[in-house]
Amino acid sequence: MMSKVIKIRKGLNIPLIGEAEKILTTLPRSNVYSIKPADFHGLTPKMLINEGEKVKPGTPLFKDKYNEDVIFTSPVSGTFSGLIRGDKRKILEVQIKPEETDDYVDFGARDPLSLDRAEVVSKILQSGLWPVIRQRPYSVIAKTSDNPKSIFVAAFSSVPLGPDLDFIVNGQEATFQTGLNALSKLTNGKVHLSLHNENSISKAYTDAKNVEIHYFKGPHPAGNVGIQIHHIDPINKGDVVWYLDVQGVIMIGRLFEKGIYDARKIVALVGSEASNQRYFKLINGACVKSVIENNLKPNDSNDIRIISGDVLSGSIVSNDGFIGFYDQMISVIPEGNKPEFVGWITPQLNKFSISRTFFSFLTPWKKYRIDTNIRSGERPFVVTGQYEKVLPMDIYPVQLLKAILAGDIELMEKLGIYEVAPEDLALCEFVCSSKTEVQHIIREGLDLIKKEFE
Amino acid sequence: MKALEKLVNKVKPSFEKGGKFHKLHRTFEAFETFLFVQGRVTYTGSHIRDAIDMKRTMMFVIIALMPAMLFGMWNVGFQHYNAIGLFDASLIDRFLFGFFKVLPIIVVSYVSGLAVEFVFATLRDHEVNEGFLVSGMLIPLIVPVTTPLWMVALATIFAVIIGKEVFGGTGMNIVNPALLARAFLFFAYPAYMSGEVYTDTTLKAGQMLVDGFSGATPLSFGALAASGQLSLAELNSSLPSVMEMFIGYIPGVIGETSTLAILLGAIILVLTGIGSLRIMLSVVAGGLFMGGIFNLFAVNPFMEIPAYYHLMLGGFAFGAVFMATDPVTASQTGTGKYIYGFLIGVITILIRVVNPAYPEGMMLAILLMNVFAPLIDHYVVQANIKRRLKRMNTSTVKV
Numbered sequence: 001m002m003s004k005v006i007k008i009r010k011g012l013n014i015p016l017i018g019e020a021e022k023i024l025t026t027l028p029r030s031n032v033y034s035i036k037p038a039d040f041h042g043l044t045p046k047m048l049i050n051e052g053e054k055v056k057p058g059t060p061l062f063k064d065k066y067n068e069d070v071i072f073t074s075p076v077s078g079t080f081s082g083l084i085r086g087d088k089r090k091i092l093e094v095q096i097k098p099e100e101t102d103d104y105v106d107f108g109a110r111d112p113l114s115l116d117r118a119e120v121v122s123k124i125l126q127s128g129l130w131p132v133i134r135q136r137p138y139s140v141i142a143k144t145s146d147n148p149k150s151i152f153v154a155a156f157s158s159v160p161l162g163p164d165l166d167f168i169v170n171g172q173e174a175t176f177q178t179g180l181n182a183l184s185k186l187t188n189g190k191v192h193l194s195l196h197n198e199n200s201i202s203k204a205y206t207d208a209k210n211v212e213i214h215y216f217k218g219p220h221p222a223g224n225v226g227i228q229i230h231h232i233d234p235i236n237k238g239d240v241v242w243y244l245d246v247q248g249v250i251m252i253g254r255l256f257e258k259g260i261y262d263a264r265k266i267v268a269l270v271g272s273e274a275s276n277q278r279y280f281k282l283i284n285g286a287c288v289k290s291v292i293e294n295n296l297k298p299n300d301s302n303d304i305r306i307i308s309g310d311v312l313s314g315s316i317v318s319n320d321g322f323i324g325f326y327d328q329m330i331s332v333i334p335e336g337n338k339p340e341f342v343g344w345i346t347p348q349l350n351k352f353s354i355s356r357t358f359f360s361f362l363t364p365w366k367k368y369r370i371d372t373n374i375r376s377g378e379r380p381f382v383v384t385g386q387y388e389k390v391l392p393m394d395i396y397p398v399q400l401l402k403a404i405l406a407g408d409i410e411l412m413e414k415l416g417i418y419e420v421a422p423e424d425l426a427l428c429e430f431v432c433s434s435k436t437e438v439q440h441i442i443r444e445g446l447d448l449i450k451k452e453f454e
Numbered sequence: 455m456k457a458l459e460k461l462v463n464k465v466k467p468s469f470e471k472g473g474k475f476h477k478l479h480r481t482f483e484a485f486e487t488f489l490f491v492q493g494r495v496t497y498t499g500s501h502i503r504d505a506i507d508m509k510r511t512m513m514f515v516i517i518a519l520m521p522a523m524l525f526g527m528w529n530v531g532f533q534h535y536n537a538i539g540l541f542d543a544s545l546i547d548r549f550l551f552g553f554f555k556v557l558p559i560i561v562v563s564y565v566s567g568l569a570v571e572f573v574f575a576t577l578r579d580h581e582v583n584e585g586f587l588v589s590g591m592l593i594p595l596i597v598p599v600t601t602p603l604w605m606v607a608l609a610t611i612f613a614v615i616i617g618k619e620v621f622g623g624t625g626m627n628i629v630n631p632a633l634l635a636r637a638f639l640f641f642a643y644p645a646y647m648s649g650e651v652y653t654d655t656t657l658k659a660g661q662m663l664v665d666g667f668s669g670a671t672p673l674s675f676g677a678l679a680a681s682g683q684l685s686l687a688e689l690n691s692s693l694p695s696v697m698e699m700f701i702g703y704i705p706g707v708i709g710e711t712s713t714l715a716i717l718l719g720a721i722i723l724v725l726t727g728i729g730s731l732r733i734m735l736s737v738v739a740g741g742l743f744m745g746g747i748f749n750l751f752a753v754n755p756f757m758e759i760p761a762y763y764h765l766m767l768g769g770f771a772f773g774a775v776f777m778a779t780d781p782v783t784a785s786q787t788g789t790g791k792y793i794y795g796f797l798i799g800v801i802t803i804l805i806r807v808v809n810p811a812y813p814e815g816m817m818l819a820i821l822l823m824n825v826f827a828p829l830i831d832h833y834v835v836q837a838n839i840k841r842r843l844k845r846m847n848t849s850t851v852k853v
Contacts, residue, residue: 008809014502015693024577026746051577064684104519143811158485160502182482205620214846229684234845236846237846309502311502312501313499313500314501314503316501335493335495337493337494337495339459339490339491341489341490342488342489343490343491344513345509354506354727355504355505355506355511355726356727357506357510357514357727358505358794371495371502372495372496372502373494373495373503374496375494375503375507376494376508379508379581379584379624380623380624380625381625382508382585382624383781384784385781385786390553391549393843394838394841395838396787396838399787399831414842415838416842421820426499428501429499429500430503431504432504433504433506433507433508434625435503435507437498439498439499440499
């Protein structure tokens, strides 16, 4: 039985080359694993362990200075080998040198449906899995003191070259359901599971219990949880909604089924500069090198960009960097650091644009190798109506951005700042002919509001 | 191209910090970015970007203006040779005559306007914005070919400084700079803009004007009719045929006579997604609506001409396609665009027909609505805010 399908009409699927084939390879263990505090926006880590100490999966490494009950634990057995610091001694990486095998900390297997809310919360906190639960507004780790009005799980991805979540959940259906059961204990409201009307066919999703199932159709950002919340249970001032990705739910499921923090996840390697686009099973915090090694097209390393996450909102990682805590894909695309003679007027069949000012609009079936060239300096807002075409929300994006730039908190609230996260407006940034840093501005606005009220 | 790239890279250091010409680095940068799309890469946010940029956007508006410009050049020659009685002049002769009359106006408009832009970019130390690329082409197309060049320069400089730079440059202005240039001329030198000297009548030795030549534009007949000086029959016999008006062999300012050429431009703008079809259509709807009302309650002969005539008279079509759609000065919200466009259409016809002192209602209507566009947007955005508040209230009730 299919409930009403929510049709997303505005948006854009960017036709990129390099989708992952549905082949799963289990990677050998990395030489180093690393937790990057920067993956958790607004986090100030406070270390709980000294260099050289032995750790197991589930051993506390650090906690959030301003949210002390949220702890971060080691994903593997091994030795805490030290910190990598950046400017002003900011902690960039907490590194673990792994042993051959994992000897898990035992948190005790329990059926979440037999526990009460406090027990579920404390088990997730203890294991270090709490950070997989994030909240809107602000798109940060959920606060344990909040009682969210609902919890959202997006069961399909619409980001460019995004992973197939049906493929990822394959074989872990029961664990996923256990995770959902645990989530159902965390809210008095509903747990909403968003499916794609055609592509989500896994029984794990279509037959999920203790959740309300919604079907979406339409282009990106239909798979963004922010868009789904807006259409199902929108956030008003004072509301808190929590959200997780599918693999976060599975990790919580494993915690309750086996009593362990099992940080294994599946990551897709995608993009035009990868040669073996497929899925890899690894332990969270693994080195990027283990994924891309032997899987890149022959290339000068200065000419490619490796992104942990998707090409719209992911973060740049170096060859020997580490996969981000929340990221389910590694995208490899060409750098666009070559000048191009009078490129602003030539017909250009190989350039993609949502406008029809490039002759490539004559070949809508084509896929592109898009590089990182920005093509112009930043300009004031000139063209109107561009953002609105790719933002399926009842929000005026330009007016909201202007309110943020003006620092007008009251106006930001009125225009819907609580409903958005940078990723929801990533396409606005992509299509912008003025090259406005939309995601950065949205993040600044969220930070400003958060600071004002906390 | 490699040689050119080398040359650019060779002279670059003297414009960089500490270089001899560092003060002019914004000028250098403007030329450099014109030659090459830079190898600049993204560093925050989205790693990939749509291939469009401001230069390309502006260039497509200029491409869309080409049919109107080329036709305008021909028509300048056509009107001239007709005025002196050489009805059998060839297409090339007519075009070349117009070409050599119009080209200096275009050059003067670009040189004076870009000079101001470069000065301000240097003073304020920002990149030279591409906005004037379009304004610089619009200004020549909305002045009569008889406008002295110094006047074009003066109006352009006035428009760029007062219309744009005082507000902070491209993207910050309230009114359309090109229309402001035209308004400046209209009010400062009304004798040149009244619609009676739009035909170039410079005579060479031995040439003379044909008997009974007036050169009056169709709109000026309309104005006469509106003030009761012409009867409907006289007006109808003075107006060109519908086909003449549509194709555009009528006297008028350089770029606005041919509805057909403007329509081609509109198709380019809409197809590429650069011009707002919403605004164009609602201007036309507003014009037809008001024209229709006047048809019903006609009290002077100008009110009786079929409403669709207005679309082909004067600057209506040109204004609807190229002026009203300027994204910076138009309404920015979707709903706002409908209201804004419709009111432009309505007010244009109102000014034309009711106030014969200003037969060109389009310019004034757009300038007026430019000023009101932020107010329209304000109410549209307020409605959005109210929807959000209402949602909050109902959700509180549920709990």
